[in-house]
Amino acid sequence: MSPRPPPVRRAGRDAAPAWRRRAEARPEEILEAALQEFETRGFDAARMEDIAARARLSKAGVYLYFNSKEALLRELIVSRVAPVAMAAERLAAAGQADPGQALRMVYELASERLSDPHVFAVPRLVLSISNRFPEIADLYRTEVINRMRTAIGSLVAAGAQTGVFRVVPVDVAMRLIAGPVLFEMIKRHAFRDPPPDDLKEQMTLQFDLLMIALAPERPT
Amino acid sequence: MSPRPPPVRRAGRDAAPAWRRRAEARPEEILEAALQEFETRGFDAARMEDIAARARLSKAGVYLYFNSKEALLRELIVSRVAPVAMAAERLAAAGQADPGQALRMVYELASERLSDPHVFAVPRLVLSISNRFPEIADLYRTEVINRMRTAIGSLVAAGAQTGVFRVVPVDVAMRLIAGPVLFEMIKRHAFRDPPPDDLKEQMTLQFDLLMIALAPERPT
Amino acid sequence: MSPRPPPVRRAGRDAAPAWRRRAEARPEEILEAALQEFETRGFDAARMEDIAARARLSKAGVYLYFNSKEALLRELIVSRVAPVAMAAERLAAAGQADPGQALRMVYELASERLSDPHVFAVPRLVLSISNRFPEIADLYRTEVINRMRTAIGSLVAAGAQTGVFRVVPVDVAMRLIAGPVLFEMIKRHAFRDPPPDDLKEQMTLQFDLLMIALAPERPT
């Protein structure tokens, strides 16, 4: 679930010789290299050798820090995507007073982060190998999907309480909010459909429309 | 783009012996076998040998009908998913008079077809290898995404004309309609999140909410 | 336990084209190559690539006939050594009437066969990896050791009945008969101690002495 600890470092001396910094930076360097290779070739076609080379390490060197290719992907989930979901949770927690506004922030956070091909690459990878590595699928569901559901769910529930939202199942809310964002990202990154020039406006409009959809029923 | 023609049909002998049927059914059998293997293992991990075995053919036999593994995937797009998009186009063409109802039908068609793991598997595959095979991504965009956009776009435009929909960019409409459906399918098929018991109702509710979002602005 | 069957051969046609013979001969060719490589380098240090090359096959080709390196060794036991033990059993069965003579034949059979470095190589291999592959150790015990014990045991028992041998536990008899032979072979093949010029006479003397040892106690 986490990389091998960068081989034991005695706390002892305070001096930090060059190679020490190296060792400490290595996991991150390797993850970044792995992400880039995964992004362009996919999980299976990415070669450990290329990942190593990109991290300026020998092939064997990678295994000093990560046990396997799969472990790299696992760690990418934890380090690259889970934080986004956690940020969403925090936004939700902090925004119970104004759920509409908080929801917008969550929406924008997700849009913005997933716009980065590096970030989008991770769910894309998970998607493509989840059948073969159920454990990874579970990790992603736990660390990302469920957190997003919690965040959105709590906001919609809060809004329903105060009358700014109608009462809808959390899954419906999540699909409505997250679905269109995900769709755009897939279309753009995976199917090479260039975003329209006015994407920003479109995304705003889109959210506004969703707010209308979620608004409480008007009394007839 | 299409399978090799079922090997040389000797002109001359006109009699159509029993095995002919067989030969003509082969491409379809192979595609089905390929789809099943791709579905469970993904594109890279699927083995041509297993595909062949599933189609009750020798490994080499597959190559009589398809040039490569990639060709199998290409043909799956054309044969398994493009028809759905074309059906959507037809629904749209036939439903210009009642765009709301037609849109619902398109929405339901998409939901229903993507519920089938066999169908969902194809976009999922494309997603996972589109970077390595841009040509396949383009094929999918052309054959599927653009058709869906056309279908939805024409309906929303028609509705805007007659005042049942507000005026929105086609991409926004597409994201709103297709995004939530896609999201559900990913969550279900890829992350093994079982659908809620009341999924049907949720999907209906979801569409109704989207109709509210797309409804023309009420005059204040 | 046995090699993959040389890929299915339809009984149909009687003509036997060149490559068919090939396929049928392959397992044996590969085993012989494997034995030679194992013999010179040992099990671990032997490389599948070298085995393949020696059998004039590509590396991958070997795997058409044998599932793994381990399988090669397993099959070597069955094909190279077990037959010796089975021959000993047959000699024993046929020689119940004259156990002394039969025992001598068994002794000479074992000496003669183990003199061949190719044959000796197999038990040697088993010995060196038996801890890591208990299944192979079991196979050897079952197919070779136990058979030899049975053969020797039945002869000694028969001899005891008719009074030409004294009564001794079968394991003692086996150790006395087989131990010296094995010792010689190990010393010669493994520790590079060249056999003395008069080995033949020594082996004969050795057996004669053992017969004295096994002779019934002389009444004082």
Add this chain to the structure above:
Amino acid sequence: MSPRPPPVRRAGRDAAPAWRRRAEARPEEILEAALQEFETRGFDAARMEDIAARARLSKAGVYLYFNSKEALLRELIVSRVAPVAMAAERLAAAGQADPGQALRMVYELASERLSDPHVFAVPRLVLSISNRFPEIADLYRTEVINRMRTAIGSLVAAGAQTGVFRVVPVDVAMRLIAGPVLFEMIKRHAFRDPPPDDLKEQMTLQFDLLMIALAPERPT
């Protein structure tokens, strides 16, 4: 042939601090660790890292004392098995007056020492790699086999002189005495054939029978 001297013992400082003991104990600790790993995994499959860990040392640390994996094995022969052969030589030297009794002691010494899996492991290792490292085979032959031959040979010769033994080539005697012992050990340690309950008696009987075999010919 021998371990690197325990790293530079700075002449000068004569005080012998506690860690000195440590350093001096190291080679032995490492050898013991190596033996244990070799014993369970065999020479090739044993990992220097595991040996080091077992000796509570870093991987690199082992190389301060031994030049290579091979060197470990070499030193094990010298330290673990050669002493047994030397003890046998001493027994032989001391027992010229009563060769029968001395031979029994040699026999029992060998049986007893080889019963220890740790001791048995060494010849077993040599056996498995002697082809690749002829030098090691030679070492073993020189240090162990030849010494045993000398010991047994001198006793049998002495016995022949005094008429308690018949005249037999030394190699025959060695095979007769050592072969059955070796056989038992192989069967037990390598093939996990548990020793019979009455092994002790069997081994005694075995030796007694061998004494009969070696007894001078009775005048007819």
Add this chain to the structure above:
DNA sequence: CATGAATGAGGGTTCATTCAT
């Protein structure tokens, strides 16, 4: 039309060994 046989090109992973610190 079909296949049995074969292979070239890796792919992930391991490990003995080295060296700067």
Add this chain to the structure above:
DNA sequence: GATGAATGAACCCTCATTCAT
């Protein structure tokens, strides 16, 4: 005296693809 870090060289095994039959 000791080690953390690093690596080069393999090694077993796999698989898409080809081709003679």
